[in-house]
Amino acid sequence: VGSLLSSYGWYILLAAVALYLLVQKVSRSLAARPRGPGAAEAAEEPDVVVRRQEALAAARLRMQEELNAQAERYKEKQKQLEEEKRRQKIAMWESMQEGKSYKGNLKLNQQEAESGASTSAVPKSKPNKKPLRGGGYNPLSGEGGGTCS
Numbered sequence: 001v002g003s004l005l006s007s008y009g010w011y012i013l014l015a016a017v018a019l020y021l022l023v024q025k026v027s028r029s030l031a032a033r034p035r036g037p038g039a040a041e042a043a044e045e046p047d048v049v050v051r052r053q054e055a056l057a058a059a060r061l062r063m064q065e066e067l068n069a070q071a072e073r074y075k076e077k078q079k080q081l082e083e084e085k086r087r088q089k090i091a092m093w094e095s096m097q098e099g100k101s102y103k104g105n106l107k108l109n110q111q112e113a114e115s116g117a118s119t120s121a122v123p124k125s126k127p128n129k130k131p132l133r134g135g136g137y138n139p140l141s142g143e144g145g146g147t148c149s
Contacts, residue, residue, distance in 0.1 A: 005012070
């Protein structure tokens with residue numbers, strides 16, 4: 001036993017100190033932690049729990065009302081879009097019955113809008129420019145020239 005202590009004494013002492021510190025730390029953490037899963041809830045007062053549940057229910061109700069209002073607005077918007085599509089289809093059908101093209105009416109309306117805008121502005125005349133390349137050269141015909149032989 002004496003030879004064991006003389007050769008490994010310091011190691012045994014350090015291991016004992018480390019084990020003691022580890023036991024102390026574990027016992028502190030176990031004492032600080034609550035015993036059971038319901039211990040924290042049991043420590044709270046019942047009226048606090050009731051108020052928290054009522055606030056949660058009120059928040060849920062408020063959020064549901066906001067969601068319902070958003071859904072109602074969306075439905076109204078969809079109804080308006082459907083009504084507009086229906087009006088467009090009726091207008092197209094009436095123009096088809098009169099013998100006019102719906103797209104032709106659309107183009108005429110656009111031209112009228114453009115002509116109204118163009119009358120206020122002075123149209124610019126394009127200056128005569130000479131062509132960029134001569135008339136005898138065609139880049140698609142190959143190296144030989146423009147004719148086939």
